[in-house]
Amino acid sequence: MPSLDLNLVRVFVTLFDARSVTLAAERLHVTQPSVSYALSRLRDLFDDRLFIRSREGMEPTFTAMQIYPSLRDSLAQIDNVLESNREFDPQHSRRRFRLALTDLGEMALLPRILAHIHPIAPDIELEVIALEIDKVGEWLATGKVNAVICSRPITTPGIERRVILNERYVCLLNRDHTSIGNHLSLEQFIAARHAVVAASSGHGLAEDVIHELGIQRKVSLVVPHFSILPRILQESDLLVILPQQIAAAFEREAPLKVLELPFEVPPFDVALYWQEYTTRSPAQRWFCENIIEAIASSG
Structure with missing residues (x-):
């Protein structure tokens, strides 16, 4: 097989992640025909279709699927070497960073992060x-995201963790509940009747405690996100369990x-996670440090 161009490796890994x-073209900042041309070259090199439209x-x-892990890891190592020797100027950088958040994180933390970062890195x-x-460990390992903010522990090897908030759960309901x-x-x-947010949101500690205590309740609504809850609660007699800061908002x-909840739920930490090896990148280090600073300065 001829030598594999680094740009082709990058297209392959990005396309594998993006599907x-x-x-893939958006993430690589190229045109769609460029990605299609690169895929055609990759198919010739590997004598395989590699990706099938569905x-x-x-x-x-x-x-x-067989070659992806090796190419992904090799690309990550090369990028890490290049990044570690490259200066990062936030004032003039046009770099894109990807941050995984729950919708609660978007409401409670994203405004603070933007207010802190944009004045010093406007572009x-x-x-x-x-x-x-369930996917964040893989996302960090593959570079799909630069960092994750969540309350559930991520135990994937090679992941760094920094606590940025301490929180606790409370109950939220209509002020005029009958x-x-x-x-x-x-x-x-x-x-009472309850609304529950799907476990994929990353907020499930209170649900775990309810299960452990054997508490049986009436779940009338399951939603994928928290953001719709204020509208639902003010027009119903439903109860929902939420972190205290967003419930207060x-x-x-x-x-x-x-x-307050009528049973004990331990307080919990909200943490920032990132891939350990990426810390050698000045850009990645700047990004994580400024998220931490943003939450600390507004807490």
Whole structure:
């Protein structure tokens, strides 16, 4: 096989992660025909189709799945060497950083991060990826995201962690709830109807405690995101468990009230995660350090 061009490796890895020629072109800042041409060259080199169009996107073939780990890791090592010897000037950089957040993180933390970063790096681009807790280890390892903010521990080897917030869970409900006043008993909690946010959001500690305690409740609604909850709660008698900071923000914006839970849920840490080896990159180091500073300065 002829020697493999580094640009072709980058197209292959990006296309494998994105599963879309359009998204791969956007991430590489090239045209779609350029990605298609590179894919054609890759197919000739490996004598394999590598990716097949399907309803779900560009599905990798068996050969593509076999070569992907080696090419991904090799590209990451090369990029790391190049980045470690490259200066980063935030004032003039147009680099794109990708940060995985829950929708709660978007509401509570993203404004702080932008307010801190944009004055010192006006031309950088920040892309927010909707967090899927079961995939973040892979996302960090493959470079799909530069960093992740979440409350669930990420135990993938080679991941750095820095706690940026301490939080606790509370209950949020309609201010004029017909059967619950300013104190929530366990009996009222069990008798009430509940809204629950899907576990993929990364907020599941309270749900784990409820399961461990054997508490049986009436779940009337399951939603994928937190952002719709204020509208739902002010027009219903549903209860929902939320982190205290965002519950307090919702309470300020809508006729809702925050009550303490009638059982003990341990406080939890919200942490920033990133791939350990990327710390040698000045750009990556700047990005993580400034997220930490943004949350600390506004806490």
